[in-house]
Amino acid sequence: MTKGYKMPKGFLWGGAVAAHQLEGGWDVDGKGVSIADVMTAGRNGVPRKVTDGVKEGEVYPNHWGNDFYHRYPEDDKLFAEMGFKCFRTSIAWTRIFPNGDETAPNEAGLKFYDDLFDDLLSHGIQPVVTLSHFEIPYHLVKAYGGFSNRKMIDFFVRFATVVFDRYKDKVKYWMTFNEINNQTAWSDPHPLLQNSGLQLGADDNWEQAMYQAAHYELVASALAVQAGHAINPDFQIGCMVAMCPIYPLTAKPADVMMAERAMQKRYWFGDVHCLGEYPKWLPKYFERKGFDMDITAADLETLKAGTVDYVGFSYYMSFVTKGRDGDQEYDFKEPDDFVENPYVEKSDWGWQIDPTGLRYAMNWMQDRWHLPQFIVENGFGAYDKKEADGSVHDDYRISYFRDHILAMEEAVALDGVDLIGYTPWGCIDLVSASTGEMAKRYGFIYVDADDNGHGSFDRSKKDSFDWFQQVIASDGEDL
Ligand code: P53
Secondary structure: OOEOOOOOOOOEEEEEOOHHHHOOOOOOOOOOOEHHHHEOOOEOOEOOOEOOOOOOOOOOHHHOOOOHHHHHHHHHHHHHHHOOOEEEEEOOHHHHOOOOOOOOOOHHHHHHHHHHHHHHHHOOOEEEEEEEOOOOEHHHHHHHOHHHOOHHHHHHHHHHHHHHHHOOOOOOEEEEEOOHHHHHOOOOHHHHHHHHOOOOOOOOOHHHHHHHHHHHHHHHHHHHHHHHHHHOOOOEEEEEEEOOOEEEOOOOHHHHHHHHHHHHHHHHHHHHHHHOOOOOHHHHHHHHHOOOOOOOHHHHHHHHHOOOOEEEEEOOOOEEEOOOOOOOOOOOOOOOOEEOOOOOEEOOOOOEEOHHHHHHHHHHHHHHHOOOEEEEEOOOOEOOOEOOOOOEOOHHHHHHHHHHHHHHHHHHHOOOOOEEEEOOEOOEOOOOOOOOOOOOEOOOEEEOOOOOOOOOOOEEEOHHHHHHHHHHHOOOOEO
């Protein structure tokens, strides 16, 4: 056993999921169609397809997820047995506003989350809630062009206000937009659609569209933060960034400058969320690129007045980049400018495994944003093998977690990072966001279902279940 550092009293150990990846029940109790409902299953290395509405004969894994919608009481018991203090999930926007532009919410949807949160609280588990986790109502994509349209700000703020008000005594920790910065890989249509509901044509300027949509989201987030604090001053409302630090390949100055620009381009979202203003380099970049941005003086005031209370972030991997000879602009472009890191291993899906990168990133964010942090996703997607007796020996997952939790604890105990909690991703097996597979498993709890939704959907404990239970019971000391 590895000896770690005890985390402070009240530290929020738990697990994380997103509504569309596990609930299923995609069309029940008045729920509308979301972006996730029109995304087909992909495979390792094969991207998901987006269909124009739900089509006969296509496979849509988010329609069933892991059936949490019907089985959550059993799952909550298992989370409690593991010792969870909190559980991060999202509210499916389409359960509350099925099309997104209604003025009155759907009561059956609101009631589902009341029941779920009550059940969690009865086990001493506090819900931690993301408002928008890759599941914008599909109607808002078709009728308004998603976040290319300023009207989306009002729709989002209405949704946020309704749920803040409804759950004001049940939920304290909130986040606005999941992995808002994942859309920096704007040349791939998936992140743009998942984050912002953008469907662009060949003639559109994709990069400008990404910056514009992100701006509207940041304004919507800042307005939601203000609305939330007015409803309950005790609310802690965070942003959520996908933290993948980007290193220079060598000490060559051009590599170092390229890595700096890469970090600026991936994390300016956090600068706006946390500091309330655009970093200086970005207007210069817009100017140089000839982007005609709709950013008003009133927007800038809103951003200043709606800074977040903490930094929620996911951490799975780090990246590496290198400079181009003679290029003074350093227009880093993701993912084209990534290169392999010769010093780290990779998962079966090519995600670079780098626990030290987590400690590095936590220090970097502490120095830059001066806010408490919350690790709301971290984990290891892997092919699991269920033995004849039902057991799953996932020592590779335990070893990933051991190394990452130790790095996290060092950042707290040795570097003084202010950390609220740690919720490993996909604490129960669910549908992968990037590939739509069930086979890319993250859980401590195994779900008997395959990529096509076949199986009993029965739950069972993997070896990592007992291991994580012991980590929590020892406040992080017994790794
Ligand atoms: P999957 C890319 C890079 C880092 C995190 O991912 C990412 C993505 C997009 O897939 O997403 C987050 O399921 C996201 C979750 C997602 C999880 O990481 O592709 O917030 O919804 O499931 C893991 O293996």
